[in-house]
Amino acid sequence: MKFPAHGIGLRVFAARSTRLVCAAVFLALSFLPSGCGQNQNHAIAPAGAPIVRVLLLDNRPRVDLTATASPTLRVGAGQARRLDLPRGTAIPIFYTDAGWKVGDSVLGPGELTIEPEVDGSVAVNARAFRGRYRFVPRGGGKFDVINDVDVDAYLKSVVSKELFWNWHDEAYRAQAIVARTYALYVSRTASEGTNFDLFSDTRSQVYGGISAETAKSRSAVDATRGMVVAYGPPGQEKIFKAYFSSCCGGVTQSAAAAFGDPPSVPLSEQNIGPRCSESPRFNWAPLVMTKREVTRRMRLWGAMNNQPEKGIGDVARIDIRTNNRFGRPTSFLVTDARGYRYSVPCEDFRHALNTDATDGVTLPSSFFQPVTEPTSIRFTNGHGFGHGAGLCQWCAQHQATAGDSHEQIVLGAFPHSTLVQVF
Ligand SMILES: [Zn+2]
Structure with a gap:
């Protein structure tokens, strides 16, 4: 399917029709360059996956860095430099009055960025993540560690943490779409001046790093690459905060009732019935x-x-x-x-x-x-188990084993929604 006027076509899957849209899915929040209806030759989606910022460690006085290939470091707006580290040996990082101390090297003050030579070749406190790390001083010698990572790389260890290892591929794919939408929504609506978008635990989505990825989670993310769930009039679809929880117990909760969010059609309550009754907490x-x-x-x-x-x-x-x-x-x-x-x-x-x-x-x-x-x-x-808003994971698993596709599962979880491919 192609939309030659825009260079990059956006594939849309909708319960009501299958068609193409000029996606306004990102709330006019600068994710997609503008151009719909203005410059017909403008590519309206970026070539790669957008970056999300995940808080890994909060307010720490020290962390240990382990590298299997020498990373590149930069402090503030300073020059990038390669740091030779003994391979595989944990090196402590502190923030002192003089600035960063990485092993024996003393660097200046400010935000420290560490860019691994090879994706995943640097671990913080023995856990390796894809993307790069930012170390942000918090005062009193303490600092946060934030992981800037492309959203699909991030999802590979979110989906595996959120579902049981033996669940169906289609449930994994549905979870990938919903978690991608949630992450991008939170990222695009983050308050100005914040250093991160997402927590790495249940406050956002559980994120385990490379060691938590599985073949099934990687495959689910790759199979649904760039796909999000959106809502709105044709051509004006927007992503929304696509919640999910473990087991709805037969009736889902609206996001308005669960979280005080503004009422919205795709996040309204639904009468599901005993679909997720295989859950021990149905x-x-x-x-x-x-x-x-x-x-x-x-x-x-x-x-x-x-x-x-x-x-x-x-x-x-x-x-x-x-x-x-x-x-x-x-x-x-x-x-x-x-x-x-x-x-x-x-x-x-x-x-x-x-x-x-x-x-x-x-x-x-x-x-x-x-x-x-x-x-x-x-x-x-x-x-039920959890807040009950949005996608019910146990419902998704039941539907997948009964033969529903991931598209059907996601569209069913969010009334009147549409699937859109944005990168
Ligand atoms: Zn359910």
Whole structure:
């Protein structure tokens, strides 16, 4: 399929039709050069995959560098220089008043960039990543380590960390598309002045580095290279924050209810039914927490997040306040012994109740019915694992084994969405 007027055609797969678009998928955020309808000979997609910036290590006083080939270093806007390092030996890096100290070499102050000679030939704290490293001073001799890596290279160790090793190729491909979209959306909407886009853990997506890649994850990323999920009128599709979670429990949550995001069609709730019932947490057994423990966790969460719950009295009862149209709770009403009532959005409630869970009792999801007992709260009729918004991984695996393609899986997870190839 070609779109000769633009030089590079964008392949679009849509439930409603298959066609080509001049993609505005990146929110006019400078990822794609402008040119749609203006310069018909302008290439509208970059040749390579865009770079994302991943925070690997946070506020460290020291890290160890191991290289199997001599990397190139640059401090601030200074000259790049090759640094000869003993091969395979861990070299400590510190940030001192005089600047960077890499083994015996003292370099100047400022941001330090390390460009491996060969992709993956430099490891930080014994873990090798593709792309380059930036070391950013934080003050007090501490620094962050950030990995600038092309999004598809990044995904090769995200997809493998997010799914079971023996899951279906089509589930892996669906996950690659969704994780790519999520990463690019977060990257393109990052606040100005931030040094990184993504955490390397569940706060964004779990990223393990080269040793975490598998043949299956590499193949899934390569097979879907450059493909994202988007939404909008024909020709004006935009990417969105393509969430995913482990198990929806039969009803997905909208991103608006789960995260307070603006309402959006592709991230609205859906009534799925028992498709992901193979998940061990499709139904979960009742959990009991004493009111005293519920109170302690809510106060602690409130204090950590500066929410009114920090001052809640002894919790007396918990009720569902609102459900979505398919009966999944979207907010809870917590009443304390003084009669004060707190309306808590569903995912805030789950995070609050899972704060400092020293006894190991945690809520797998916010999809349950609370029952108030004299001294405790019983969480009954529990379904699902995770926030439940967007792609359900267990649903994806079920669909893949039933013969659905990765395109069908992704388009089904995000209502009225379209697949677009952007690089
Ligand atoms: Zn599901």
